[in-house]
Each structure stands twice: as structure tokens, then as C-alpha cells.
Amino acid sequence: MARSSFPCEVLTPEGKIFDDEVEMVSTRSGIGGLGILANHAPLMAMLEPTELRLYKSDSDVVSFAQGEGYLQVIDNSALLIVEDATKAEDLDRSELESSLKEAEQSRDEAEEGSEERARCEREVKRTKAFLEIGQSS
């Protein structure tokens, strides 16, 4: 059975990279995977780096490596505001690996429990997530 669709927009600092009707949005918040279908209740969520999948239909899925961001669902439309969204095939493995190393190093240098440490931790998480996405595709 075809699910009903709803409008979905993805905004990044580089511009609007997606604006179309979708049947489902699949992403991840702090507590785990998040799937949004049509007629969802108003929602404001903070997103973690993951693979963002936009289901135009069961067979037509657009996916991105998604950085941190926010999701807003209102009036049956979804708005994703993310720092970064790259097509999986555009990810540069070697660059990611070197930035992971760099991030891990600065994390280990940062003081335990400091804000800086938390920021480095996020950086590590982001790069790791992107690397995984790059691997699976």
C-alpha cells in the first residue's frame, strides 16, 4: 500500500539540497533512530550524525551523510536544518581518516570534562559516522 507523502526540505549552510515530497524520513536523534511518516505530531528534535534517508517511495531512496542538526515537523511538513549533508559517494575516505586522527588527538589533549573536550568528542563522532556511511555504500 502506498503511504501518503508529505513535503520535506533539507537546508545546509551550502544551500537547500533537497525539496520534495517524501513518504518517510529516516534519521537519528540523541536517543536513537527516528522515522517520520506523514501526519506526525509537531516535533523539534536535535539530530546526531548519521545516514539520512529520504524515502520518495519504497524503491526510490535519497540518502546523505548527515552532520549534526535539527529537525522540525510542523503542519505535516518536515524541515531538516543540518550542518552538513553529503552524498555518500562524494565522501572522501582518506580525508575523513586524517581528520578523524586529528580529532582524536585533540580530544586526548583536551582536559577531561571541559567544554572543549565535549566539542572534540562531537567531532570524533561525526567523522566516525561519516566513515561508516562511506564504507557501507
Add this chain to the structure above:
Amino acid sequence: MATQQDTKNRISSVKNIQKITKAMEMVAAARLRRAEQRIEAMRPYADAIRRMTGRVVEAVERIPDLPLLEEHDETRRVGLLLVTGDRGLAGPFNSQIIRAGNKREAELKREGKEVVWYASGKRGISSLSFRGHDPVIARQGYTDRPAYSNARDLANDIATQYEEGNVDRVEMIFNHYESAMSQEVQRDVLLPLQQIEALVTDEEGQDTREDEDQQKRRGLWIYEPDPEEMLKRLVPDYIEISIYRALLESTASEHGARMTAMRNAQENATEMIEDLELQMNRQRQAEITQEIMEVVAGAEGLT
């Protein structure tokens, strides 16, 4: 005295320079267009973040204590971030930032405050180092096409400086992009973000908070996680965006300034070629006159 051949050589070298400046102008024009598009592209994102911050601020019961929002008791040390380019040959683009930085330093010193330097772009870094003010944060290599991650790195470093109490205020000096012809030096206070309220107004100064109708529905919103938690990330995001915008505007200004500078250089070259051609013609005439005089003198000597 320069011979006719010397002048000819000079004309051809000026012509070569003119060709180079012409090429540089065209490159700058193409890059300027792209930089302008990127400024346009980031606006919806920035506005969306602002609107979202507005909603979240409305929803929190109490603004959480965040080090970045907190004003230090005393402002003794001020961080100055100079946003410059990696390359020169862009008219007053880099020098006006450095001049503005020096001026601000003098002002702050008169007030008895210390200055800590941060710099983005090779030109800013090298001119600070040259004067013996090694910048504490120095980043370069991206000014032709800054990515969001460059802004994030810079924002992280600066936030750390502020949180650790190394500075009590951070100001950012950059070229605000108005048009290809005009770029103005702008100075913004980056930290502390004293008024979260400021986050709620959009670029036109309009309040983007929800109207009453929307407020009634607010009870229905599901927040994941709490709005307080969200604010903890939205505040640093706001600083990242401010820096990202400054980097983009600076890049557009750089290309605009270079384009103008190169166009002026071409005009100067045209003028110079005209002068040199005139000079060459005179020299040729002088040589001919000389030769005729010699012939006449020789003929006279024979009779």
C-alpha cells in the same frame, strides 16, 4: 639614455602585465559570482536556525547557564579576530583590515585593556607576526572558498579561549560585502552573546518569534531533547554561523576588491603604454634627426 629598443622592450613587458591583470580580473569576476551565490545559499539556513532558536527560547523555562552567554565580571583582555585573505593583489582588501585592527588595538590599550590576536588568512597572520604579535589562533588555506567546517573549527577555538577565561570579549573585524565596488570594514562583537534575545530577531530586525496562534499550539510540540539541552547546541551554532557569514562575505569582498584593483591596473597599463609609445616615437625622431645632421655635416666637410 634609453634607446629605442629599450623602450620597445618596456612596452612589451607592460603589455604582458596588462594581459595578466586582465586574466586575473576575469578569474576574480567568476569567483565573485560564486562567492555571491554562496552568501545567498547560506541565508535560508541562517534564518531557519534563528527561527528555531526563537522557538526554543520561548519554550525554555529558564535560560540555562552557558559559559558563552555569561559575561565576565571584568573585561581585561579582548580577543581581536582579523578576517583576511591568503593572497594579496586585492587593493586595500587586506590592509584595511589590518589598519582597523591596529586602530582598535590602540583604542583598547587606551582603555587599559590587553589585546589577544586571532587571525584567519595568511595575510593577517604574516602581518601580525611581522609586528611581533603572534596570533594565538591562526588559520589559513581556505579563504578562496571557505567551508562550513572551517568556520566551525575557528568558532571552536575561539569558544575555548573564552570559556577558559583567556579573553573576556571577542571582536571580529572583517570586510562586509556590499557590492563588487564597495567593501566596508565591519567590527562585530562575537562573545559574550549577552542577549539571547538578539538571536530571535532576523536580519531585518524583525522578531521571528511565534505569534499568539502558534503559541497556543506550542503545548503540542514534542521536544527531543529538552529545549534547555537544545539551546546548549544552538548557541555555539549561532557563533559558527556568524563566523561562516563573515568568512563568506570576506571572500566575496576579496574577489570584488581584486577585480577592481586589476581593472585599475589595466587602465594604468594602457596609459603607460601610450606614454611609452610617445617616448619611443620621439626617440626615433631624434635618431633620424641626428643621422640627417651627421649626413649634412659629412657633406659639408667634403666641400
